[in-house]
């Protein structure tokens with residue numbers, strides 16, 4: 025039998041005011057996809073990131089609308105990093121576009137600008153440049169936006185930032201998700217702040233946000249008649265969940281500080297172990313370390329990644345591999361990938377440790393002790 029209550033990878037952590045805002049929704053009967061919590065949540069988010077926004081039912085919905093804003097349609101090619109969660113890619117597929125994958129750089133684990141340039145140069149020579157690039161900021165660390173943006177500008181490729189995992193992240197002083205024309209955030213239950221499920225789309229052009237808002241509510245034309253000239257979706261966030269979002273935004277900076285503290289706690293606790301290394305911390309911005317992710321060098325550590333996962337699981341502690349690259353997914357068999365060896369290596373040897381901000385130091389220490397014991401380096 026498992027010894028103690030299970031420690032999960034990343035769970036919700038409510039602040040003091042979420043329930044009050046939810047209660048307000050009940051008291052006022054704003055129990056639909058309009059209401060004061062939605063207005064206040066969007067206003068607070070805009071105040072934080074400096075761009076107009078629309079609150080949605082998920083980050084995936086935001087990616088779908090964002091790619092449509094960029095004009096992605098059937099037959100277009102959309103470049104995505106191979107090392108990501110599948111929700112970075114699916115929205116391109118919903119629109120009838122074809123993904124093409126690019127490897128990671130070691131410095132950030134995000135899309136490699138050099139590899140991107142190699143792909144675009146080849147495509148340009150063939151006279152078929154991809155329509156858009158989805159940049160992902162993995163695990164709370166920004167991709168190298170300046171390099172990526174200058175490449176995309178040169179080749180005329182539109183950009184969308186998938187900042188689902190990067191709420192609170194910065195790049196050279198600016199919030200991740202606000203550098204490309206459109207950006208998307210996720211408030212899924214496992215994220216640094218959550219609305220239980222939800223997302224936010226931001227854009228530089230306020231007219232784009234209005235269009236996305238319109239599409240998110242079934243694209244109903246103005247007037248009393250239910251008249252439609254475009255295809256829409258039911259993608260709006262509910263006013264109840266926006267209440268949770270309001271409270272969570274108030275504690276975002278605290279959550280970021282604690283996630284970083286947890287990552288650095290593990291780094292310190294494993295500092296004397298050869299072959300267990302925290303993912304890189306780029307000097308270009310604030311890495312939230314949404315998840316504490318390490319690379320295992322089995323030859324040096326004397327134990328491989330999967331053995332660590334098994335040892336933790338035996339102690340009722342959840343850990344997971346790094347995302348399985350898209351070019352290794354059965355769903356995307358045969359899809360072109362520029363490189364892919366770096367992402368494959370990060371996947372093979374990468375492990376995500378429990379990172380919830382409401383984890384006590386005792387639980388963190390128990391995880392550390394389990395890993396050390398498994399590696400034969402008990403203290």
Ligand SMILES: Cc1ncc(COP(=O)(O)O)c(C=O)c1O
Nearest residue numbers: 082083084109111112188210212
């Ligand atoms: C990189 C990435 N993109 C997109 C998403 C989609 O967000 P959501 O779950 O809110 O649809 C997620 C997380 O779930 C993610 O990790």
